[in-house]
Amino acid sequence: MRISTSQYYESSAANYQRNYSNVVKTGEEASDLIRVRTAADDPVGAARLLQLDHQNSMLEQYATNTTSVRNSLSQAETTLNSINTLLQRVNELALGAGNAGFTDTERKATATELGKLEEQLLSLMNTRDENGQYLFSGSKSDTQPFVRNADGTYSYMGDEGELKLQVGDMLTMAATNSGAKTFQQALNTNRxxxxxxxxxxxxxxxxxxxxxxxxxxxxxxxxxxxxxxxxxxxxxxxxxxxxxxxxxxxxxxxxxxxxxxxxxxxxxxxxxxxxxxxxxxxxxxxxxxxxxxxxxxxxxxxxPDTITGVRSPGNASSAQVSSTQVVDADKYAKAFPSGGAVIKFTSATDFELYASPVTADSRPVANGTLAGTPPTATAAGVQFDFSAAPASGDQYVVQVNKHQTQNILDTVAQLRQALEQPIDGSTAGQQQLREALDAAISNISSGQDQLGYTVTSIGGRGKALDLQELANESLSIANASTQSSIRDSDPAEVMTRLTLQQTMLQASQMAFSRISQLSLFNSL
Known part of the structure; x- marks a missing residue:
């Protein structure tokens, strides 16, 4: 087989270019010690690196979520400790108000201080985080959790859900707390x-x-x-x-x-x-x-159950639920949602009653039409009296109080109202006050116990968060080590290979130089 001079020339040139390319590539590898730049360098290793990069991104997100949850839990714990301090002061005032030597003037002064504590308590229970989200609204973090009703009682407008964030491959952590569980579930002894x-x-x-x-x-x-x-x-x-x-x-x-x-x-x-x-x-x-x-x-x-209705902030009208009463005890027991309800007006006169919470697939429990003056609505055995005619699209949140639990705000408000009543010279009045003080002291203790359960829950979540954070850090270190073992080069091996490739390049360069000088005229 004969090889022409042009073929020999082209083969030598290609060999020279290949060696030169290898030297350049290895030189880059020697400068940053990165072995796998593209999938062509190591198909299996590149696929594994993609998986590890994804895992690393998740770990970074977990770290961000962990910080958010920890900040939220810390703020909630600080707020609950402040609330507990207020309740301790309320308890001191309740104990002091039982002093037989107190007069109406002194009790009224105590009631004034209780009013200020009540306002502070409401403010703390409506605390927001650094993002403007309410701490104790459950999953409805953009809704103010506690509002004061027209009759001086308080209603919870949030839900019993929790906003959860992923902090590990198999762990989600609640970043918020439900005000219903924290403040509404205090055992009511006065039932x-x-x-x-x-x-x-x-x-x-x-x-x-x-x-x-x-x-x-x-x-x-x-x-x-x-x-x-x-x-x-x-x-x-x-x-x-x-x-x-x-x-x-x-x-x-x-x-x-x-x-x-x-x-x-x-x-x-x-x-x-x-x-x-x-x-x-x-x-x-x-x-x-x-x-x-x-x-x-x-x-x-x-x-008996107490039923209250509160207008939604977005209502077109200013109509309020002025009073409620059970008009059919049997129908109420069988049909009225025990967990609360929502009244929706589909027109200026027609309404529907839904069990709370209302979802996209919720169906009305009852419906009806407004009647009378002032307008009234009767649904599932309960009559709702309105201060004025609601507008189409108006909604009202209905809550049922079975008196098994009591909001600590209502406990403080009831104590304040009891101390505002003049009783000097009235034996019956003094006995009523003693009863109110007994109820307040007992329910304040229940409220503090419920706060303690929530603080314990926060502490437990914080401990679990610390353990998960350690696990994530260990996993992140292992991830980085594995990526390094796949992507990074061995410096000694790279330098040895570079030296060999440089020698081969020099040899091919010399060979190419000699071949380029081959000519028949050089032999004559």
Whole structure:
């Protein structure tokens, strides 16, 4: 086989160019020690590097999310500690207000301070983060969580959800807290009521307080199943209790229904998980206490549900829900959403009632048409009275209070209102105040316990966040090490290869130089 001079020339030139290209490429590799620049350099390694780059991006996002969650939790914990400090002051004022030497003026001054604390408490419960998002609105972080109603009570406008961020491959962490769980779920001990049924009108000689729940198990297992109870005074030293079926259950009461009417501050009575206080207020001329006390009758039962409605901020009209009442107890028990509802007006007169929360696929529980003046709407056994006619598109948030729990704002407001009432010289007024103070002190304690649960939850999330952050940092270090092992070059190997390639380049350059000088004329 013969090779022409041109073929020999071209082969030598190609060899020279290939060696030159190798030297240039290896020289670049020697300068930055990067082995894999394109997929052609190492197809398998390049694919693995793409996976590792994706993982590294996720780890960077996890780090950002971790910082956001930690900042949010820290701010929430600081806010809750401030709220707890306020509640401690409220508790001190409640204890001090029970001083027998206090006058109406001193109690009014205490009420004024409570009003300021109430405003501070509302402000703290509506705290925003650095991004302007509410800390305690649940997943509705752009909605103010707590608003004051026209009647002085408070409603929660957020939800029970949580905004969660991914902080690890298998871990999401709640960055927000639900105000419903933090402030609304404090156990309400003041959930029963007594009503005088005889004599009519009230002669003021006998008073039973509404009662405080002292045992949740006793209340749930025994009290609720037998209500309503009837308490009948047999004399000035004895009473009888019968349940809803008429069965005598006096044996479940303290001392089986006997008491000492001269007990200072009233007689404490425990009955099926409920503590009551009985006061016998004899009047001038009552020479026969048994005769004037016997026959006084009271009913004792759980407080009925309280229903409130609040207009949405975006409503076209200024109409408010002025009052509500259950007009059909059976329909209310069967159909009305126990977790709250939303009234939507589809026209100026027609409305629909939805169970809360309302989603895209929610269906109305009930509907109807406004009637009367002022306009009223009746749905699922409940009548809603409006201050004026709502407009089409208006919405109203309806909340049901079963009195099992109580917002700490309502606890403070009720205490303030009790202290604002003048009672100097009134025995009944002083007994009512004592009852209000007992309820406030107990519910403040419940509110602080609920705050403690939330702080514990925040601490637990913070600990889990620290552990996950350590895991992410370890994973990030391993990721960087793996990427380096695939992408980076061995300096010694690169320099050895570069030296070899430079030698080969010099050889091919010399060979090419010699071949380029080959000519027949050089041999003549």
């Amino acid at each position: 029963t009521q007594t009503t005088l049924t005889a004599p009519t009108p009230d002669d003021g000689r006998v008073r039973f307080t509404d009662g405080q729940m002292s045992s949740a198990s006793g209340y749930n297992d025994q009290f609720r199943s037998g209500q309503p109870y009837t308490i009948t005074l047999l004399s000035s030293t004895q009473f009888k209790v019968t349940d809803a079926s008429g069965t005598d259950v006096t044996a479940d009461a303290t001392n089986a229904g006997t008491f000492d009417p001269s007990t200072t501050g009233g007689v404490s009575i425990s009955f099926r998980g409920v503590d009551l206080r009985l006061n016998i207020n004899l009047q001038t001329g009552d020479t026969n206490p048994d005769a004037v006390v016997a026959g006084h009758t009271f009913t004792l039962e759980s407080k």
